Amino acid sequence: MEKSIPQTALVPDSDYVIFGGTGDLALRKIFPALFWRFCDGQLTSKVRLIAVARNSIPLDVFLERLRPFCEEALNSYENAETYWARFAELLTIMPIDIATGEGGAELAQHIGDKKDDARPTIFYLAVAPALFGSACKLLSELDLVWPQSRLVVEKPLGHDYETAQQINSQLKAVFAEEQIYRIDHYLGKETVQNLMALRFANVIFESQWNNKSIDHVQITVAETVGVGERAAYYDQAGALRDMVQNHILQLVCLVAMEPPSHFTADQVRDEKLRVLQALRPLTKQDIVTGQYQDYERELDGVSNTETYVALRMGIENWRWAGVPFYIRTGKKLSVRASEIVITFKPKPHDIFKKSGDISAEGDLPNRLIIRLQPQEGLKLQLISKAPGPGGMRLFPSELNLSFNDTFSARLPDAYERLLMDTARGNQTLFMRHDEVLAAWSFIDPVIKIASQMAPTLYRQGTLGPNDHFGSDSDSIWIDPSENSGQ
Numbered sequence: 001m002e003k004s005i006p007q008t009a010l011v012p013d014s015d016y017v018i019f020g021g022t023g024d025l026a027l028r029k030i031f032p033a034l035f036w037r038f039c040d041g042q043l044t045s046k047v048r049l050i051a052v053a054r055n056s057i058p059l060d061v062f063l064e065r066l067r068p069f070c071e072e073a074l075n076s077y078e079n080a081e082t083y084w085a086r087f088a089e090l091l092t093i094m095p096i097d098i099a100t101g102e103g104g105a106e107l108a109q110h111i112g113d114k115k116d117d118a119r120p121t122i123f124y125l126a127v128a129p130a131l132f133g134s135a136c137k138l139l140s141e142l143d144l145v146w147p148q149s150r151l152v153v154e155k156p157l158g159h160d161y162e163t164a165q166q167i168n169s170q171l172k173a174v175f176a177e178e179q180i181y182r183i184d185h186y187l188g189k190e191t192v193q194n195l196m197a198l199r200f201a202n203v204i205f206e207s208q209w210n211n212k213s214i215d216h217v218q219i220t221v222a223e224t225v226g227v228g229e230r231a232a233y234y235d236q237a238g239a240l241r242d243m244v245q246n247h248i249l250q251l252v253c254l255v256a257m258e259p260p261s262h263f264t265a266d267q268v269r270d271e272k273l274r275v276l277q278a279l280r281p282l283t284k285q286d287i288v289t290g291q292y293q294d295y296e297r298e299l300d301g302v303s304n305t306e307t308y309v310a311l312r313m314g315i316e317n318w319r320w321a322g323v324p325f326y327i328r329t330g331k332k333l334s335v336r337a338s339e340i341v342i343t344f345k346p347k348p349h350d351i352f353k354k355s356g357d358i359s360a361e362g363d364l365p366n367r368l369i370i371r372l373q374p375q376e377g378l379k380l381q382l383i384s385k386a387p388g389p390g391g392m393r394l395f396p397s398e399l400n401l402s403f404n405d406t407f408s409a410r411l412p413d414a415y416e417r418l419l420m421d422t423a424r425g426n427q428t429l430f431m432r433h434d435e436v437l438a439a440w441s442f443i444d445p446v447i448k449i450a451s452q453m454a455p456t457l458y459r460q461g462t463l464g465p466n467d468h469f470g471s472d473s474d475s476i477w478i479d480p481s482e483n484s485g486q
């Protein structure tokens with residue numbers, strides 16, 4: 001049976017020019033996402049796909065490298081081989097050296113014919129940020145920047161506030177803010193968008209969504225993999241830059257933001273910005289750093305870089321005053337899971353206490369679990385009566401909205417949604433320049449404090465260091481494997 005997402009909104013025919021088109025990001029994420037959208041009919045045979053790289057490679061070699069990453073799509077459609085052959089016809093490989101501009105004229109000739117059309121041209125810079133400035137300048141010199149041109153960039157958007165500002169200036173010297181799409185692929189995840197639907201399309205949660213009803217919020221992004229071949233890059237970044245400044249702060253924003261008056265790009269981003277601006281500055285007591293035991297051997301050097309970090313954050317406004325937001329992320333942990341857990345306050349009075357039938361489990365608080373990966377979905381933990389004649393015995397039960405079960409269809413990868421949004425001209429799920437800078441403003445002082453702390457060594461396959469914020473971990477953290485059945 002063919003798999004498809006429930007609905008696909010058509011996108012205009014566009015040109016996608018992927019700089020770094022032969023690199024890891026392009027092969028693993030960008031082109032497979034475009035292939036899925038092509039198989040689903042959302043992209044038509046009128047799109048043009050141009051993979052730009054420094055070195056020219058023959059199309060058949062490129063397709064051979066790409067194919068393993070498209071295997072799932074190829075196995076999902078009866079006519080997959082026909083789609084694959086038609087997709088290949090849309091592709092052009094073009095050698096251009098961004099640093100020298102060599103080869104650029106050919107690109108201008110190839111796509112310049114659409115300059116006066118309404119047809120979007122999307123330039124995706126899947127190259128090192130050091131090349132962003134030269135790439136933008138080259139596009140301008142080639143006269144390829146017109147109202148329908150769009151620029152897509154993604155992390156790392158700077159190493160700190162100052163370098164992020166430099167990158168912004170380089171992009172904005174050529175493109176208007178309305179043309180710049182800064183990807184944080186977490187925002188393209190179905191559950192993350194569903195968090196907004198849950199909060200702003202239902203009335204039942206909003207009245208509880210504050211410090212009167214919520215005890216605390218936990219956000220965990222746990223990985224089982226280590227740094228591997230990325231050690232040299234990672235050692236310059238650490239978990240705070242690699243995960244917290246971007247993905248996790250974006251999740252904090254979506255949990256904590258006020259309802260925008262309309263679901264438009266700038267209104268959503270205005271509200272997220274306000275959350276970032278309201279973050280309480282952290283002290284050493286709010287920060288825990290760790291490093292997995294094998295890290296220095298993998299790096300082949302001595303390092304203080306954190307492969308694990310936990311923060312106790314606070315948001316200084318009426319809605320959230322007094323509610324801790326605990327966030328943690330780490331590598332080589334015991335479980336691969338990304339989730340947000342909202343723990344509600346204990347009930348004000350327990351009418352079942354005297355019956356003697358209440359177990360410790362039956363006394364758990366209500367929790368809303370928003371799972372980003374694996375098994376995207378939402379769960380609401382409630383307390384129910386155990387069925388049967390055995391008296392009023394209470395036990396924790398769940399309202400489970402597993403997206404896979406509910407929609408009986410595959411959920412598209414975040415890049416599929418985001419790439420289609422670039423063609424549609426919808427910036428709602430992309431970061432604006434002031435959000436990126438506000439996130440750096442918050443995280444720069446945290447990085448400074450963390451760099452003066454010695455990270456606690458932790459064993460691979462655990463949940464990181466044992467103590468946090470003056471308590472042991474068990475008293476704070478909910479084990480993500482409890483929620484995933486892993």
Ligand code: NAP
Pocket residue numbers: 019020021022023024025026028052053054055056096097098099126127128129131154155156
């Ligand atoms: P990569 O595998 O090293 O690929 C780099 C690509 O850029 C290659 O196609 C390379 O072409 C091209 N390139 C390098 N210098 C060039 C130049 N002067 N002119 C034109 N093309 C040039 O890197 P990657 O992993 O795809 O990452 C690219 C960027 O995305 C990095 O900044 C990375 O941090 C970021 N990113 C990557 C991921 C990921 O999953 N990989 C995720 C998020 C962000 P040649 O091979 O011909 O030199």
